[in-house]
Amino acid sequence: MRVHARSFPIENLPPVRFETGFWSFRRLADKPLFQMFTRNHAGQYRNHVAVLEPDRQTGELFLEEEEYLVEEVKPALEIPPYPLDELLGIQILAGRGGLEVHACGIDVPGLGGLLFSGVSGSGKSTMARLWQQAGAGSLLSDERVAVCKREGSFWLCGTPWHGDGQVSSPAWTPLNRIFIISHAADNQVRPLKPARAVSALVVRSFLPYWDAEGLAFALRLLDELCQAVPCQELGFVPDQSAVDFVQCLSAS
Numbered sequence: 001m002r003v004h005a006r007s008f009p010i011e012n013l014p015p016v017r018f019e020t021g022f023w024s025f026r027r028l029a030d031k032p033l034f035q036m037f038t039r040n041h042a043g044q045y046r047n048h049v050a051v052l053e054p055d056r057q058t059g060e061l062f063l064e065e066e067e068y069l070v071e072e073v074k075p076a077l078e079i080p081p082y083p084l085d086e087l088l089g090i091q092i093l094a095g096r097g098g099l100e101v102h103a104c105g106i107d108v109p110g111l112g113g114l115l116f117s118g119v120s121g122s123g124k125s126t127m128a129r130l131w132q133q134a135g136a137g138s139l140l141s142d143e144r145v146a147v148c149k150r151e152g153s154f155w156l157c158g159t160p161w162h163g164d165g166q167v168s169s170p171a172w173t174p175l176n177r178i179f180i181i182s183h184a185a186d187n188q189v190r191p192l193k194p195a196r197a198v199s200a201l202v203v204r205s206f207l208p209y210w211d212a213e214g215l216a217f218a219l220r221l222l223d224e225l226c227q228a229v230p231c232q233e234l235g236f237v238p239d240q241s242a243v244d245f246v247q248c249l250s251a252s
Contacts, residue, residue: 001050001058001059001060001061001080002059002060002061003060003061003063004060004061004062004063005063006062006063006064007047007049007062007064008047008049008051008062008064010047013026013033013035013049014026014027014028014033017210018209018210021037022036022037022038022082022083023035023036023037023083023084023087025210028051030054031051031052031053031054031059032051032052032056032091032210032211033049033050033051033052034049034050034052034084034087035047035048035049036048036049036050036081036082036083036084038081038082046063046064047064048061048062048063048064048081048084049061049062049064050062050080050084056091056092056095057088057092061080061081061084063081085160086100086161086206089159089160089161090206090207090208091208091211091214093146093148094207094208094211094214094215094217094218095214095217096148097148097149097150097221098146098147098148098149098221099146099147099205099206099207099218099221099222100144100145100146100159100161100205100206101115101117101144101145101146101147101201101204101205101206102117102118102119102120102124102143102144102204102205102206103115103116103117103118103124103141103143103144103145103204104116104124104125104127104128104139104140104141104142104143104145104163105139105140105141105145105156105157105158106128106131106137106138106139106140107137107138107140107156107171107173108136108137108176108247108250109137110251111137111176111177111247111250111251112173112174112175112176113140113155113156113173113174113175113176114137114176114177114179114246114250115145115147115156115175115177115178115179116128116179116181116234117178117179117180117181117200117201117204118180118181118182118204119203119204122181122182122183123181123182123183123236123238124142124143124163124181125142125143125163125164126183126238127181127236127242128142128163128167130238130239130240130242130243131243133240134240134243136243136247138169138171139167139169140156140157140158140167140168140169140171140173141158141159141161141162141163141167141168141169142162142163142164142166142167143161143162143163143164144159144161144162144163144206145157145158145159146158146159147175147221147225149221149224149225153174153175153228154174154175154225154228154229155172155173155174155175156172156173156174156175157170157171157172157173158170158171175229176229176230176250177229177230177231177232177249177250178197178201178225178226178229178230178231178232179231179232179233179234179246180192180197180200180201180204180231180232180233180234181233181234181235181236182233182234182235182236183235183236183237183238184235184236184237185235185237186235186237187234187235187236187237187241187242187245188234188235189232189233189234189235189245189249190232190233191230191231191232191233192226192231192232192233194223194226194227194231195226197226197231198219198222198223198226200231200233201222201225201226201231202219202222205218205222207219232249234246
């Protein structure tokens with residue numbers, strides 16, 4: 001990306017098509033445009049704008065921050081600024097046969113990849129910690145993983161966007177099983193039919209809602225994923241028994 005230390009002319013922005021509290025999406029002719037709202041070192045809001053080319057992998061980034069031009073200040077500067085890095089990752093995954101899931105991922109010797117997906121507070125960090133303490137597998141990520149289809153099979157990979165455990169690995173492993181997790185009084189599991197599994201993963205994935213083509217692709221991929229990989233609801237207790245329980249399930 002070509003980076004400019006100057007503001008994009010805000011008055012020329014086209015209408016908003018999709019927005020959250022941190023960013024908005026617009027379309028400038030045939031080019032995707034992301035506007036990001038961040039704070040500088042003084043606590044002031046800044047508007048950064050990224051204009052992508054139609055290929056969605058190249059473009060220009062406009063940084064609204066006068067201090068970047070003052071050498072004495074030397075503020076912390078991230079390229080690309082949050083959350084553009086993750087938005088680009090989601091966008092690129094959608095064009096290459098993959099999607100990002102809110103989950104921890106573990107590569108277990110002899111079992112392959114296990115994906116534990118959940119909403120915030122459902123136990124992803126706890127599950128990651130239990131497997132680390134047990135030394136029963138390699139943690140790919142404790143917060144967000146990528147699921148990709150490669151040569152007809154589904155694979156699991158870590159992403160740079162980790163959770164509290166700060167674990168992120170670029171390693172790949174075949175995806176063996178998907179669990180929709182929650183805390184429970186005892187360890188229990190219930191199989192999910194593909195349609196229900198898709199519904200559960202839609203709200204636990206980061207989809208390119210601003211891109212009709214990318215969104216359609218991601219939904220098709222989720223359908224294929226849940227048809228090909230066993231999906232189950234998993235209630236677990238936060239101790240070693242949860243790891244033993246999942247190992248027995250996955251080995252059967």
